[in-house]
């Protein structure tokens with residue numbers, strides 16, 4: 441882009457845009473972040489509910505989120521304080537299923553974890569260990585586009601381990617039903633999450649609202665390094681930033697794919713990418729908050745519901761607060777989304793009682809949040825755009841750009857940091 445100043449405009453203050461802005465700010469590059477909403481964080485943001493700082497949706501991070509942990513530290517957010525690290529443990533109290541990865545060196549932790557899982561017949565556990573072994577032997581590269589269901593069929597994954605381990609992992613990580621989800625992306629997640637260093641498989645549970653986990657610290661860091669954040673400022677056209685009055689050396693579109701497509705349509709060089717992004721489909725995520733009297737205790741910080749609607753339950757505390765707040769998560773399209781808010785919350789209250797095997801008092805309050813476009817539907821062979829566009833100085837960042845992963849915080853952060861490196865290299 442010609443006639444420029446040295447600054448970088450970042451369109452979108454989600455985790456991708458903020459990660460990019462933090463790394464550029466640290467290198468002394470002036471940034472200006474334009475965010476359409478009144479707050480930062482995008483699809484991972486704080487929401488105030490009944491006087492509690494909660495989130496637009498329950499999030500779970502993994503030890504494998506190395507760039508997220510790095511960018512948190514760089515911006516001054518302490519992961520040790522803000523995230524509770526637990527060895528991976530999948531518990532279904534109702535079904536008597538429990539898989540826990542012991543604190544042993546990799547890959548022993550995985551083998552022992554699978555073989556000692558409670559609630560799975562020995563044949564299924566052996567088959568699961570063989571499945572991972574086969575993926576590892578093939579370098580986690582699949583020869584052809586397959587769905588996760590197809591991959592599990594091919595490796596004879598059946599029964600409890602399929603229903604309570606692989607399928608829920610697919611839903612949680614890819615936000616796409618196993619019948620539609622990409623087996624290759626699932627294999628990438630297993631490679632980095634389960635089969636890497638032992639700490640990679642740890643669960644990192646936010647101990648504060650998502651704003652405090654990263655966006656608040658990022659905003660402080662950017663401000664302290666001479667950058668600027670403009671909230672409630674929607675960018676309608678990239679030409680606004682490159683024409684008179686706003687000449688930036690680089691512009692990073694760090695929005696979700698739908699919104700990126702709108703901005704990419706404006707120039708002939710980027711219309712093909714806009715058309716590609718127009719073909720994306722999306723999956724919803726629902727979070728149902730139920731607030732119980734504080735004396736109600738849950739058996740673990742996270743566990744599986746008996747179903748048929750609910751998937752995972754998280755204990756949100758708040759520690760020392762007047763309520764025990766429970767977050768029930770519902771990933772991807774499903775029957776849950778045909779329920780209205782009232783009946784969905786009532787059904788999950790019922791499932792929670794059945795899972796725990798005891799009666800609970802009626803919740804003091806309940807709140808349902810549906811994010812309709814929570815994640816792109818992660819299908820086999822889904823094409824991803826490169827970070828560098830054909831328009832000089834125009835870049836793409838966002839969860840959909842990091843081609844190895846599904847829509848996650850880590851893919852958003854990795855793509856933002858990647859664009860920051862490219863811009864620094866281009867200077």
Ligand SMILES: Cc1cc2nc3c(=O)[nH]c(=O)nc-3n(C[C@H](O)[C@H](O)[C@H](O)COP(=O)(O)OP(=O)(O)OC[C@H]3O[C@@H](n4cnc5c(N)ncnc54)[C@H](O)[C@@H]3O)c2cc1C
Pocket residue numbers: 451452453454455456457474475476477480481482483484496497498499500501673674675676694695696699725726727811813814815837838839840847848849850852
């Ligand atoms: C309910 C829910 C649960 C999830 N659970 C998990 C989880 O457990 N673990 C996990 O890793 N991931 C999870 N995810 C996915 C994760 O939140 C996203 O992948 C990630 O936040 C995407 O970040 P992003 O920066 O790429 O995009 P976004 O968060 O969409 O940020 C884009 C920003 O751009 C702004 N914007 C858009 N258009 C414009 C414009 N024209 N001008 C200015 N600003 C604009 C938007 O307002 C937004 O703030 C979940 C998502 C949801 C919704």
